[in-house]
Amino acid sequence: MMIWVSILALLIIVVVAYCIVDFKMGKRRFHHNSSFRDYSKRKGDIHLITHGKDLFSFLLTDIKNAQSSIHILFYIVKDDQFSKNFLKLLIQKAKQGIEVRLLLDWLGSHNTPKSLITELRNAGGQVAYSNRLKFPYPFFSLQQRNHRKISIIDGKVAYVGGYNVGKEYIDEDSVLSPWRDYHLRIFGESVHDLQNEFCVNWNQSSKNTVSISEKYFSGPATGNMDHQFFPTEGLRLEHTICELIESAKESICIGTPYFVPSKIILAKLNDALKRGVKIRIIVPKKADHILVKEASFFYFRILIELGAEVYQYLNGFYHAKIIIVDEEVCQIGTANFDRRSIYLNLEINCYIYDHDFIQSMIKVVEKDILDSHRLSLEELNNTKYATKLKELGAKLVADLL
Structure with a gap:
């Protein structure tokens, strides 16, 4: 019996050691080969959407009215009736001769109905899977996900934000509803940037590459709201967040479903508090993944x-991703305030500098705070034993949360 226990223990050590080496070497190789796009400040019209039913009412209508191209990237498309209806609409548009490209994260969308994917391809649509399992570093490749949610219709209107495709996002999940999130509907110059970013991701994932031609950039350059897109791929996000925190003179508001900052970001937040900056953080009371809630407690105490x-x-469940600094800049996008978004995932955020938009966003955040409970130090210091165990476990795997 002892021999078998020893063998099992040795196997566990070997597997853990392999994963650690695989992860570190895979990450190093990715960083060495990475390239990034820097987009300038643009002008346009940005419309905030905070409810899933509103988002998909707009998005599905735009898809139905599409005349030339539908380019869609989601981290998750579920296997439920709402997702099936979404895919059937894409099939219908492909049959009409509209160019349809659907890019899905390989792991996040592993449950997407394969029969409908096949039907979409047979109708003339194209489907690709981003961030597939890759060798020689399979463990690292499984951890790095394409967490972006980008849609561009006819090169004229674009969407980016926190929503995926599934029934919980339209408040039809009994556990997590209502789902609270922020998504942007965009017109103007920056639609070109999102189209470009989609094409880059598509060409990284599909053998049927797409040329980035003028026909995908047909939208008018309308609108006066200053904003800028910032794509990240496991690099640069930490530096940008630190710059935002360092620039704060009066206030920082952070909204995120998962709060697992890096050591450097935590130190910057500490410095900001010490110089008198007011910091407010909104997170969900409910958790949708094991350990992520407890992982934040260590940082919250500090x-x-x-x-x-x-x-x-x-x-309900709070899934929004936002940072507002001094009522001067507002970041909304796909990146969570956690190490997975900072160090691993493909993300894209929008930095908005428009005063009126930021003021309206502050009102939304204030409403979310009214719908929240302020967490106290006493509560965090008197958690249950099971919670303490989860918190300890979360510390061990913090870089993967």
Whole structure:
């Protein structure tokens, strides 16, 4: 019996050691080969959407009215009736001769109905899977996901934000509903940037590459709202967040479903609190993944003790991703405030500099805070034993959360 226990223990050690080496070498190789696109400040019209039913009402209508091209990237498309209806609409448009390209994350969308994917391809649409399992570093490749959600219709209107495709995102999940998230509908110059970013991701994932031609950039350059897109791929996001925090003179508001900052970002938040910056953080009370809620408690204790305010959202599941600094810049996009988004995933954020938009966004955030419970240091210091065990486990795998 002891021999078998020893063999099992040795196997576990070998597997863990292999994963660690695979992850570090895979990450190093990716960083060495990475290239990035830098987009300038643009002008356009940006419309905030905070409810899934509203988002898909707009998006599905735009898809139905598409005249030339439909380019869509989602991290997750589920296997439920809503997702099936979404795919059937794409099939219908492909049959009409509209150019349809659907890019899905290989792991995030592994449950997407294969029969409908086949039907979409047979109708003339194209489907590709991003970030497939790759050798020689399979463990690293499984961890790095394409977490972006980008849609561009006819090169004229674009969408980016936190929503995926599934019934929970339209408040039809009994556990997580209502789903609270932020998504942007965009007209103007930056639609070109999102189209370009989609094409880059598509060409990385599909043998049927697409030339980035003028026909995909047909939208008028209308609107006066200053904004800028910033794509990241496991690099640069930490530096950008630190710059935002360092620039703060009065206030920082952070909304995120998962709060697992890097050591450098945590230190910058501490410095901001010490120089008198007011920091408010909104996270969900409910958790949709194991350990992620408890992973944040260590950081919350440090920040609350220095004066930060932490709010747990009570009215459903909070999945929004936002940073507002001094009412001067607002970041909304796909990146969570966690190490997975900072160090691993493909993400894209929009930096908005328009005063009126930021003021309206502050009102949305204030409403979310009213729907939240302010977490106290006493609560965090008196958690249950099971919670303490989860918190300890979360520390061990923090870089993967």
